[in-house]
Amino acid sequence: MRPTRLSPGLLWILLTICPAVLAGASDGLRGTGDLGVIVERATGSIQIVETTSRTSLARITGLGDLSHASVKYSRDQRHAYIFGRDGGLTQVDMLKREITHRIIQSGNSIGGAISQDGRLLAVANYEPGGVKVFDAKTLALVADIPTVDHEGQRSKVVGLVDAPRQRFVFSLFDAGEIWVADFSQGDSPRITRHRDVGRQPYDALITPDGRYYIAGLFGEDGMALLDLRQPDAGVQRIMEGYGRGDELLPVFKMPHLEGWAIAGDYAFMPAVGHHSVLVVDRRDWSEVARIPVHGQPIFVMASPDQHAVWVNFAYPDNDTLQVIEVDTLELTASIEPGPAVLHMEFTPRGEHIWVSVRDANEVHVYDAYSLERLARLEVQSPSGIFFTARAHRIGF
């Protein structure tokens, strides 16, 4: 049988390109339920990790200023959205391990959210103050919401979260207002404004069921509560005692409200400026207990099975993690991962917890029950750790 004649060009294509693509395909074809992103704060990069065998899959660079950066996920858990401090919004394809879209959407921003249906991304901006909403697929601008208060002043936006019924909720730091932007009827949102909620809301949280939006106040004690099922009832003040109080203690870092934990009938929250964790009855927001801890708490996180609450601390006590048992409200463990423990993230079903130890340039993985250290990953100045299971949760 006669050999076929084939031009060198075509032969080259078949022999080189094809195997290359095959390799790429076999790399790329994988589930995305066990993926995550770790922010490398100092280098403007991220690492894509997987929690099944606890390895790093790739590093993506060129993401700008990632201090206070946060990460959201597309509803199919293929794409990560990185919200940078410099107004950068970057869409990363975690399967192809590359940046697919990147825009600088403002001068200075502080976090974002993704809509209930996964179609819209919202970003909270400091300079100029406002919220911009983008198409999650293309990052094309969908809506621009300048946060101009009733006196015509533009206000910084903080505490932006997604809420059920295709809503975004956020607070105006300078104006002391809480706004609800409702996208359920299309891309021109219906905006509801709640005024005089308190002085300088600086951060906020939404409960896991997406019902209660709670803003912390920097300018006074207490917090502002909005029931998103009954928004017409307006904003009420809760926990008058929460804040720095009259003593005006030195506050090394205002705690993150995303660091709140709801477990069982309690909410656990960092006391501002005090070495204690507050335990609050989540039905009437009354204080149940104050648990003395190692330092000023920053993140207070409940394990997915709600048996324990993990706490990290502000400088100079930030080498330590402590564990509080939810049933007894007692400290049951204390470990020292190393210098500058910035953030923690549980695996979705709670068997492990990943911990950023910034100044050791390491992320540690611990068994959430035995506290045994299972793995150590090299990460440059790690800060936030975000797993893709967040794509399936309200307010994450």
Next chain:
Amino acid sequence: MRPTRLSPGLLWILLTICPAVLAGASDGLRGTGDLGVIVERATGSIQIVETTSRTSLARITGLGDLSHASVKYSRDQRHAYIFGRDGGLTQVDMLKREITHRIIQSGNSIGGAISQDGRLLAVANYEPGGVKVFDAKTLALVADIPTVDHEGQRSKVVGLVDAPRQRFVFSLFDAGEIWVADFSQGDSPRITRHRDVGRQPYDALITPDGRYYIAGLFGEDGMALLDLRQPDAGVQRIMEGYGRGDELLPVFKMPHLEGWAIAGDYAFMPAVGHHSVLVVDRRDWSEVARIPVHGQPIFVMASPDQHAVWVNFAYPDNDTLQVIEVDTLELTASIEPGPAVLHMEFTPRGEHIWVSVRDANEVHVYDAYSLERLARLEVQSPSGIFFTARAHRIGF
């Protein structure tokens, strides 16, 4: 330049196989967070679906008897495990859209569970009674737990669930026992037996935090409760009034306990044989209310934002779905999807609900708030609908 000589065989390989694989690769490369499986009960097949644009991606056949079939997912959400009634256990690669492993592990089985770390699969068996545990990757047998009671009788196993700390919990129908198999120390489980829990436990549920295991009793009224954080306290009896009572009403179908809903401070559960949904205080398991509904409830499911509870019904009222508002405990809506509404599943963040309408050979997708029908998929005798977000939940 001289053309290169190439044997017809090699040329055939390059020209045919390579493009084929390329096509496969581009198909296969996708996130798995928006995937799901719909069981086609009558034909022993499943459809792989995606919830972002609400389409069917593939049909997989040859899965045996799928009546009462249930589906679990690997922790990376790439593989689905289908537990058949005939003892078949099938691992499906949802990206390659093919069966990767299939075994017949017993003569007759009723559901399974996947361990907290995703490494182990457990299957509950009727004939012969017992639990078999398999490696989730290979389906190789890891442990065999024959359920022989204290009188030496082998017992059917029901109500098998996963629990935190690498445990499986299940009930012995004939023996009236609840067993806990602890795999946290390795593949030879530590078994704890709780005897005399009540006559004929027929199904069970575990609360979303993995703390309370509750078994329904077929042989008497009431339910058996085990606190998995304090197993030494033993099993206690709750809700003495729950069951068929003395009237011995005709029960067309025992309700599924996975059909229970925990929302806010309440548990919503189907009343056995009655046209009502029971509302129970989840702190002391006392009855708070009885809500009259359209028929005998089967599944009672809370929306992810816990604002509503959806209910379907037993024959002959199984053409209808009703919606109960959690805050007011009032019926707020009633729709008629069609003949034989067998199962419902919410999208992970609750914007949509998918509904199996078996005798119309359709699955409907509704907006969970407006109740508008958004899509209709052709599915042969659809029964269970399972989305991959279950991989990240305890007891799902």
